[in-house]
Amino acid sequence: MSAPDQPGAPVRFGLIGTGRIGQVHAGSIARLPDAVLTHVCDPLVDGARKVAAAHEGARVSADAAEVFADERVDAVIVASPTATHVDLLAAALEAGKPVLCEKPIDLDLSRVDALRERAAEAPVPVALGFNRRFDPHFAEARGRVAAGEIGRLEHLQITSRDPAPAPAEYLRSSGGIFRDMTIHDFDTARFFVPDIVSVQASGGNVFSEEIAGIGDWDSVAVIMRGRGGEFITITNSRHSAYGYDQRLEVFGSEGLIEVPNVGDTTVRLHTAAAVESRRPYQNFIFERYAEAYLLELAEFIRLVRGEESRSPGFEDGRAALVLALAAEESARTGRTVDVDL
Amino acid sequence: MSAPDQPGAPVRFGLIGTGRIGQVHAGSIARLPDAVLTHVCDPLVDGARKVAAAHEGARVSADAAEVFADERVDAVIVASPTATHVDLLAAALEAGKPVLCEKPIDLDLSRVDALRERAAEAPVPVALGFNRRFDPHFAEARGRVAAGEIGRLEHLQITSRDPAPAPAEYLRSSGGIFRDMTIHDFDTARFFVPDIVSVQASGGNVFSEEIAGIGDWDSVAVIMRGRGGEFITITNSRHSAYGYDQRLEVFGSEGLIEVPNVGDTTVRLHTAAAVESRRPYQNFIFERYAEAYLLELAEFIRLVRGEESRSPGFEDGRAALVLALAAEESARTGRTVDVDL
Amino acid sequence: MSAPDQPGAPVRFGLIGTGRIGQVHAGSIARLPDAVLTHVCDPLVDGARKVAAAHEGARVSADAAEVFADERVDAVIVASPTATHVDLLAAALEAGKPVLCEKPIDLDLSRVDALRERAAEAPVPVALGFNRRFDPHFAEARGRVAAGEIGRLEHLQITSRDPAPAPAEYLRSSGGIFRDMTIHDFDTARFFVPDIVSVQASGGNVFSEEIAGIGDWDSVAVIMRGRGGEFITITNSRHSAYGYDQRLEVFGSEGLIEVPNVGDTTVRLHTAAAVESRRPYQNFIFERYAEAYLLELAEFIRLVRGEESRSPGFEDGRAALVLALAAEESARTGRTVDVDL
Amino acid sequence: MSAPDQPGAPVRFGLIGTGRIGQVHAGSIARLPDAVLTHVCDPLVDGARKVAAAHEGARVSADAAEVFADERVDAVIVASPTATHVDLLAAALEAGKPVLCEKPIDLDLSRVDALRERAAEAPVPVALGFNRRFDPHFAEARGRVAAGEIGRLEHLQITSRDPAPAPAEYLRSSGGIFRDMTIHDFDTARFFVPDIVSVQASGGNVFSEEIAGIGDWDSVAVIMRGRGGEFITITNSRHSAYGYDQRLEVFGSEGLIEVPNVGDTTVRLHTAAAVESRRPYQNFIFERYAEAYLLELAEFIRLVRGEESRSPGFEDGRAALVLALAAEESARTGRTVDVDL
Secondary structure, three states, X not given: OOXXXXXXXXXXXXXXXXXXXXXXXXXXXXXXXXXXXXEEEOOOHHHHHHHHHOOOOOEEEOOHHHHHHOOOOOXXXXXXXXXXXXXXXXXXXXXXXXXXXXXXXXXXXXXXXXXXXXXXXOOOXXXXXXXXXXXXXXXXXXXXXXXXXXXXXXXXXXXXXXOOOOOHHHHHOOOOHXXXXXXXXXXXXXXXXXXXXXXXXXXXXXXXXXXXXXXXXXXXXXXEEEOOOOEEEEEEEOOOXXXXXXXXXXXXXXXXXXXXXXXXXXXXXXXXXXXXXXXXXXXXXXXXXXXXXXXXXXXXXXXXXXXXXXXXEHHHHHHHXXXXXXXXXXXXXXXXXEOOO | OOHHHOOOOOEEEEEEOOOHHHHHHHHHHHHOOOEEEXXXXXXXXXXXXXXXXXXXXXXXXOOHHHHHHOOOOOEEEEOOOHHHHHHHHHHHHHHOOOEEEXXXXXXXXXXXXXXXXXXXXXXXXXXXXXXXXXOHHHHHHHHHHHOOOOOOEEEEEEEEEOOOOOOHHXXXXXXXXXXXXXXXXXXXXXXXXXXXXXXXXXXXXXXOHHHHHOOOOOEEEEEEEEOOOOEEEEEEEOOOOOOOEEEEEXXXXXXXXXXXXXXXXXXXXXXXXXXXXXXXXXOOHHHHOHHHHHHHHHHHHHHHOOOOOOOOEHHHHHHHHHHHHHHHHHHHHOEOEEOOO | OOHHHXXXXXXXXXXXXXXXXXXXXXXXXXXXXXXXEEEEEOOOHHHHHHHHHOOOOOEEEOOHHHHHHOOOOOEEEEOOOHHHHHHHHHHHHHHOOOEEEOOOOOOOHHHHHHHHHHHHHOOOOEEEOOHHHHOHHHHHHHHHHHOOOOOOEEEEEEEEEOOOOOOHHHHHOOOOHHHHHHHHHXXXXXXXXXXXXXXXXXXXXXXXXXXXXXXXXXXXXXXXXXXXXXXXXXXXXXXXXXXXXXEEEEEEOOEEEEEOOOOOOOOEEEXXXXXXXEOOOOOXXXXXXXXXXXXHHHHHHHHHOOOOOOOOEXXXXXXXXXXXXXXXXXXXXXXXXXXXX | OOHHHOOOOOEEEEEEOOOHHHHHHHHHHHHOOOEEEEEEEOOOHHHHHHHHHOOOOOEEEOOHHHHHHXXXXXXXXXXXXXXXXXXXXXXXXXXXXXXXXXXXXXOOHHHHHHHHHHHHHOOOOEEEOOHHHHOHHHHHHHHHHHOOOOOOEEEEEEEEEOOOOOOHHHHHOOOOHHHHHHHHHHHHHHHHOOOEEEEEEXXXXXXXXXXXXXXXXXXXXEEEEEXXXXXXXXXXXXXXXXXXXXXXXXXEOOEEEEEOXXXXXXXXXXXXXXXXXXXXXXXXXXXXXXXXXXHHHXXXXXXXXXXXXXXXXXXXXXXXXXXXXXXXXXXXXXXXXEOOO
16 A cells, blocks of 8 residues: 555556446546556456556456555455455455445345454455445535535435336346345435434335346335434335436425436427427436546545545445345335344 | 206305315305305304305304205305314215315214215215315326326325424314325325325424424325335425425326426526525415315316216225324334225 | 595496407406496497496496496596507596506507607506516516616516417508517516617518518517616517417626516426426416406506506507617618617 | 548647647547647747646647647647637648637638638648537537427527626737627527628627726627528627526527526525525536537547548638627627628
8 A cells, every 4th residue: 555655646446347337437547647547357357458458557367366465556446246245345454455345245234244343443444335425416415414504404305216127137136126226325315314223115016027026126115214313215116217317305494405317418498299308317327427436436545545535434335234124124024124223 | 956957057155164274165166157155154153254245145154054954055165173074074965965075074084984884875975175186286297197198107206395383282183194284195195096005104203392292293204005006105294494395206107297396486586696486385275275276166066066076075085084094003003004995 | 536535445447348358357357356347348349248248237338438428437448459549548538537558559659649748747547558567477577676686787688479470460450560569578678677778670581471471570689778788688489389488587787587488387297208398388478467467457456546556657658669660660771779768 | 640541540639829728628638538649839838848747748849830840740729819820720721730729710800811712722621619519508409400309490599698707908809799709609600500691789888897998898789690581699798697607599480499507416405585506507618618628629530530520610710700790890880780601
């Protein structure tokens, strides 16, 4: 971890995993002047090579152990499949390298808990890839709530609907909608109300027999309560005919802060039939949250450098999983599930 | 019931109760060319006299029995306190007079059920005062859903927040937030998804210790499911810093129909600080739903005349109460409550 | 003029002209508790009879002289064809009856000027039917400008587009687009900037050869300047594919006040193609300005009663005509035309 | 011009002028994978050095002649003061290097015309820096008009208001508001209606005595007509209390396409006073048109490579100047000025 010792030197990154999300991180590194990609790792070494090609001097390997052993790597990004996260996090802690790990830490809480103490005591920071905290729209809302513009927070409403479900093959091993999709919303909930104490949820299949067939739900609704009595409501659907729907409403004692959807342009067409905005919402994660991914990495660099940082950490990753499991239990049993984060 | 026999003759109304809502109905009668107010009744006979003064030839009485006995009354509007509704409905049925009764029928389901069979078998119609079904904004949404514009309905979201709580004295006997306030939203839910099968709810006090003190909640969140799996979510607050908040979102397989709030004018001010609409939302029930009250009465006149009518009836009043009681039970026990309407 | 002497007694109206606009005024009288229609006059006496039928005790005549001679008439509304306005105004002044006259006073300035002195010296008030001043949206904008919310007014932009042109037969005798259609916008301009000193205009035919054939333009653009240097821009079209377009923007030293169009409901549909509001704008004058007509009459009643009133008067009618004629001259010659109102 | 001969090789740029706009172009080159900055020139050689520092291997010079002589330069960007444009364009044509020149070509039409024939006959392309054509919002509007979504274009309305005037020192030599500020809007007008035949304009000072003192106007309004009769209206102000105001409305036979302002986020605050969007508009040129600058350069690269390109050229630069001069004449004389582009 030499970079932070030389003030101003760019942070040298090792990237593990070069799928879609790994590529996004590589792109962010290219755009940030104080980041450089020096090592790219993927068992599918061709993917690693492709990503490395755009980064002068980047080393390529197929084995993550080489990343952790590489002295030219100041910090690691874990963008490999979920099942590998816990082991790679453990390796990063052992190697003393700061790590940004994609969510979720794991689908299994016991595996997460097995790492919990080590993460808490490690001298290097662990950041979790909850990128929505860095979305400029959500972050502005959060900042204005913190500034007291709506007084005391009373109710947070999260609407989150994907354009279309992932392929059945993916869904079969995703851990179910709560751990796969709602997990982002659980973290967004905690971005506003960190200490949540109870969860009620309902799951259903309103459009997809295929998803029902693999034992998952295509839609869910959740009511949670904060320790201060705050209400949090979440609704999810794995499809949305009108595009990626990502909205917040934060109700407070003095007002409401609303984050509507984000469009590509402001153009509106008025005809005899209607007033309309075409292609209303940005298509999906990588378009809607493009800037969030960049800002997430910038924030992680501050964390690596020991500066003040808003990066969510290991406990945030664990808390989102606890809420997902509680929601699943509530949806199965019909009972409110109490949690203690 | 002579009016319907003379096609074109205005329906002659007897009005029982001349509080705020009774006055609204009297005003609607004055504006509708095919309605006339011929009898006004209130034990506080001064109130009855005041209302009658603006209606040429209207008789005044202090005893509802006189209204039911009055041959010049074709139909009755019951706008008296909730506790009197069941008896007045029974009297109307016995007198053979069509009746429009304010909601709720009663706070006690057993008293409602005691009247259920008689209402079903009566030769004259009973309409319930769920005026929101007639709001032009909600009604347009309902019509467009029925026309298939969003495909199959998957999720209905209702946001309903009052500007400020009623006085504690009123709240003490209101039957609680579910039977007093959410009851409107339960009917709106059934306007879109008539057959609801389960209810989950959470109640809390996020702003008012006074309301907590009388054993009621100031805010609630509800998840319901329709027989076809449809999701319905409702959130209520007894206060809203930014004005009366009455919104719908109807998500379907092909799109989303949204009913935002309604403002007085379209004027917007742009300054260095902000783009803003002043006095954003219409203040409260009688302003926001002014047109709905008028259209509700027009629809009841069609019902009285034996024409096709969209007026909600006795069973709708009962169903809303069943849902309110189920929500209360769920909020108290933390369990999902199944219902069979 | 006995009514004003008896405080509280309704003003008794004589209505001359029972075409579309005359019927609107009759409807407003019916809705205002302090107005009553006692005399209806039209050479097409059947029209007068029809209107009178809904007003108990209203007398019918075919000759306007009978209205002016009627002692039961406190004030007169002139809603007859433009060519009759000057004579009827003169008769009203002679009879000592306050009069509300539809715009324009006349197409010919010399005829207006011939009446000017008499109107100024008359003991009874003359009001002109520039109803837009009473539109709640425009009036709120005007009030907020007057309250200083945007500082000093720098530029007023008026967009005014009719859904479709009137029949060619009407257009042939309308006096041309400036005196027939833009005249409303000239008055709206003076509502915000009373003292206008110069006019530049351009007229063209961008969609209708028929209108070109009768020597009129189907579209115009106007730049005017106020005595304080203020800019006023007006654009008109005799058609609008997307509905009646009636908008204002008022730019000031401290901000912008905008009056967008007015829709019937707030409902929005979101689909894969677009976010849209159906039936976006209220169809035409009688729908868009329904409330303005009512408020215009209420304001005239205040004028009749000698109370403070915002009703525009004879000089406002004359000024709008002067601006229309100046615009026409500018459009024909290509030169800026100076005016002194 | 070797780059186009080697397909895929990045275009090597020489940049002349390293003020604010030159720095923006250098930044765009850094972000475009198929562009590289190889020569940076500014008589203030420190500025050139600073810009070059971020571009590996970029040569620095103080004399533009060295750029034109540099074999490693495939294309030149002229971002120096207006007075130098004509000579630098001439030098680029002589050196056979494609050139992107900032607007305006010159303040003096005769100097532009002296170069006109040479520019037309040159084997290398000249592009003009009218970046608004590449703004995604404006470009979408243009594309949808071209696709026939509003039928035949009837009227284009351009609203363009700067947040605050440039310093008086700059304004003194800017050539006046029409050649300095409206020139962008003249090009935007021609983006939609290329062949404009007449110009009416009015100039005034509604807020700044300082600007009046140097003989310039602080606000203008313009009416132009296209050869097909189309109306074009432009309003400008050198200040805008509520932020940078850049809007279009395009009215056609079948509808209206509107381009409202662009905000930073979608966040809205609702309080008892208002519904508001804070920091509503992007601050000024370099923020509002950030993406346009990037796309402008990408389009110029296509032009350099001989591919199909939408880059505006020399004649577009000349036409905008002709319109600016016509507007100035009209504003001074009060007469409509005919033009033949």
